[in-house]
Amino acid sequence: MTAELVLQxxxxxxxxxxxxxxxxxxxxxxxxxxxxxxELVLNGVLLAGGAAxxxxxxxxxxxxxxxxxxxxxxxxxxxxxxxxxxxIYRARQVDMVDMxxxxxx
Amino acid sequence: xxxxxxxxxTAVAVLGVLSVAAGIxxxxxxxxxxxxxxxxxxxLAVAGVLLALDLVYLAVVTALMMTIEMAVMAVFMIMFMMNxxxxxxxxxxxxxxxxxxxxxxxxxxxxxxxxxxxxxxxNPPRPDDSTRQLGExxxxxxxxxxxxxxxxxxxxxxAGTVLATARGRYDRFGPDLDADRPDDPVPGGFxx
Amino acid sequence: xxxxxxxxxxxxxxxxxxVVAVGLILGLVVAAVDRAVVVGGTVGTVAAxxxxxxxxxxxxxxxxxxxxxxxxxxxxxxxPTLALLSLAVVPVGGRTLWSTSADLVWFNAMEALLxxxxxxxxxxxxxVHALTGGYRFLxxxxxxxxxxxxxxxxxxxxxxSLRTTDVVTAQEGxxxxxxxxxxxxxxxxxAAAFAFWGPFTAPAxxxxxxGVTSELSGVDRxxxxxxxxxxxxAAAAMATALFLGGDAGPWLPGPVWFLLKTFAVVTALVWVGRRxxxxxxxxxxEIGWMVLVPMTLLQALVxxxxxxxxxxx
Numbered sequence: 001m002t003a004e005l006v007l008q009x010x011x012x013x014x015x016x017x018x019x020x021x022x023x024x025x026x027x028x029x030x031x032x033x034x035x036x037x038x039e040l041v042l043n044g045v046l047l048a049g050g051a052a053x054x055x056x057x058x059x060x061x062x063x064x065x066x067x068x069x070x071x072x073x074x075x076x077x078x079x080x081x082x083x084x085x086x087x088i089y090r091a092r093q094v095d096m097v098d099m100x101x102x103x104x105x
Numbered sequence: 106x107x108x109x110x111x112x113x114x115t116a117v118a119v120l121g122v123l124s125v126a127a128g129i130x131x132x133x134x135x136x137x138x139x140x141x142x143x144x145x146x147x148x149l150a151v152a153g154v155l156l157a158l159d160l161v162y163l164a165v166v167t168a169l170m171m172t173i174e175m176a177v178m179a180v181f182m183i184m185f186m187m188n189x190x191x192x193x194x195x196x197x198x199x200x201x202x203x204x205x206x207x208x209x210x211x212x213x214x215x216x217x218x219x220x221x222x223x224x225x226x227x228n229p230p231r232p233d234d235s236t237r238q239l240g241e242x243x244x245x246x247x248x249x250x251x252x253x254x255x256x257x258x259x260x261x262x263x264a265g266t267v268l269a270t271a272r273g274r275y276d277r278f279g280p281d282l283d284a285d286r287p288d289d290p291v292p293g294g295f296x297x
Numbered sequence: 298x299x300x301x302x303x304x305x306x307x308x309x310x311x312x313x314x315x316v317v318a319v320g321l322i323l324g325l326v327v328a329a330v331d332r333a334v335v336v337g338g339t340v341g342t343v344a345a346x347x348x349x350x351x352x353x354x355x356x357x358x359x360x361x362x363x364x365x366x367x368x369x370x371x372x373x374x375x376x377p378t379l380a381l382l383s384l385a386v387v388p389v390g391g392r393t394l395w396s397t398s399a400d401l402v403w404f405n406a407m408e409a410l411l412x413x414x415x416x417x418x419x420x421x422x423x424x425v426h427a428l429t430g431g432y433r434f435l436x437x438x439x440x441x442x443x444x445x446x447x448x449x450x451x452x453x454x455x456x457x458s459l460r461t462t463d464v465v466t467a468q469e470g471x472x473x474x475x476x477x478x479x480x481x482x483x484x485x486x487x488a489a490a491f492a493f494w495g496p497f498t499a500p501a502x503x504x505x506x507x508g509v510t511s512e513l514s515g516v517d518r519x520x521x522x523x524x525x526x527x528x529x530x531a532a533a534a535m536a537t538a539l540f541l542g543g544d545a546g547p548w549l550p551g552p553v554w555f556l557l558k559t560f561a562v563v564t565a566l567v568w569v570g571r572r573x574x575x576x577x578x579x580x581x582x583e584i585g586w587m588v589l590v591p592m593t594l595l596q597a598l599v600x601x602x603x604x605x606x607x608x609x610x
Binding site for chain 2: 363365367368371397398399402403405406409410412413416417420423432435438442459579580582583584587
Binding site: 003004006007008009010011012013015016017018019020021022023024026027028029030031032033035036037039040043046047050051053054055056057058059061062064065067068069071072074075076078079080082083084085086087089090095096098 | 109114117118121122124125128129131132140141144147148151154155158159160163166167170171174177178181182185186197198199200201203204205207208209211212215216219220224225226229230231232235238239241242243246247250254257258261262264265266267268269271
């Protein structure tokens with residue numbers, strides 16, 4: 001098993017996570033489930049970043065820093081997502097994306 | 106490129122399959138608790154892969170952050186979903202076919218890219234300690250990243266609190282802000 | 298890799314067995330000391346937890362209406378597993394089962410996974426008291442998690458390493474408890490909190506009929522109670538390694554000193570913990586964030602200044 005093949009397999013797993021997450025984020029109606037889809041996309045980013053560090057540039061810290069940034073993006077997404085969900089639910093008992101289409105043109 | 110040892114490759118393969126399977130399960134199972142913990146399983150599988158790739162710190166920090174996040178997520182799932190335990194199965198999706206096509210197309214495009222690109226086959230030097238490498242980077246050459254992260258997290262704390270709470274200081278301390286003790290629904294530890 | 302890990306020295310399987318044995322002994326010590334403090338020590342004190350455990354092993358499981366069996370069993374099995382995994386990075390006798398460059402974060406991650414496990418134990422049986430207990434544990438977790446992280450990182454800061462063996466080595470001159478008493482107390486109190494024991498027993502409190510443990514029976518109850526005891530023992534061992542100089546001591550061999558110190562921490566923890574009334578999670582959150590977070594941050598600042606002055610070098 002060459003290293004290149006392992007890298008390609010790992011990246012394929014990562015984009016599979018991205019694809020599944022994208023499907024979830026686009027198809028789910030509940031705001032919380034949409035956030036779970038986005039988390040899954042970022043999970044793929046974590047995996048791809050780790051694989052890139054190990055197989056491509058282990059001498060540089062950049063890929064690791066990218067993974068840290070992805071983790072922070074997850075935390076921010078989660079915190080703001082919950083805050084928005086609570087706010088919109090408090091304002092008008094809405095917990096589904098289909099009911100929050102005020103900005104539709 | 107560096108080869109993975111035999112057991113590491115086996116672990117990575119099993120965990121990779123597990124992460125995708127758990128990711129699919131998130132949108133298949135009826136119970137919201139199970140969906141949340143399927144997502145956690147996916148995160149933990151990715152953390153396991155990172156562990157096999159020598160990224161110890163990132164692996165444990167992923168496990169740590171995502172576990173706490175999913176525990177909090179479970180609270181919100183049960184608070185907001187109509188059918189938290191999945192005892193009455195229902196589907197809550199829109200445009201499932203279109204979404205599936207977009208998801209699959211993204212996967213195919215990226216996968217084709219992955220399998221057709223010529224990846225570099227050089228053999229770079231490996232650091233002794235990936236944790237030290239990361240620590241020195243974010244406290245040295247990449248410090249700007251850390252500064253931006255810190256400020257955005259602080260902004261998130263403020264913005265999240267402002268959005269999520271419906272009560273302001275006038276609710277707590279009265280219209281003239283002259284109450285001695287705030288009027289809180291939960292008294293808190295100091296009995297103020 | 299500065300030192301050999303236990304897995305490298307003994308081979309993987311014996312090392313794992315050794316750590317499991319140490320974990321079970323620590324759990325038994327916690328249970329026996331607890332019993333001795335509560336009902337007074339007799340010859341049967343050590344045997345009582347064993348007897349209870351054996352009885353639970355053969356007890357028939359009772360169940361509830363429409364439980365989430367998969368998640369329930371997973372949660373119950375995870376509690377002792379995580380306790381043993383957290384013990385894997387504790388340097389009992391100078392060696393850890395396996396050594397990473399982020400041991401302290403590993404310990405913290407195992408304890409964070411306990412959030413999920415305990416919540417699942419509460420969620421599984423589809424019962425109101427159990428679920429209330431699960432929510433109480435999360436609320437309590439929000440109170441102790443940040444002070445615990447700061448306490449752990451303070452020890453790592455002084456040693457300049459997240460590896461537990463390095464932390465022990467760094468204490469050759471002076472035990473860390475002298476310069477970081479706040480971190481030590483916060484760490485031990487957090488240990489009681491994440492094992493939801495003593496004053497932090499609200500998630501399993503008698504006011505909600507036993508909370509997360511209310512619907513447990515047979516093997517499940519054994520696993521959860523065992524896990525809590527082992528977690529307390531593992532945390533006491535970790536406190537010994539991080540703040541009390543690990544296995545340093547005159548005359549006696551290192552591992553003996555380590556176990557003696559761990560025993561002392563367990564005894565102190567149980568003796569004090571059994572004399573403090575149960576704290577309500579809604580109060581602990583405010584105290585945790587308003588008092589403990591600033592205090593542990595100040596503690597870290599003091600230690601950081603000492604590090605810059607070369608105090609620990």
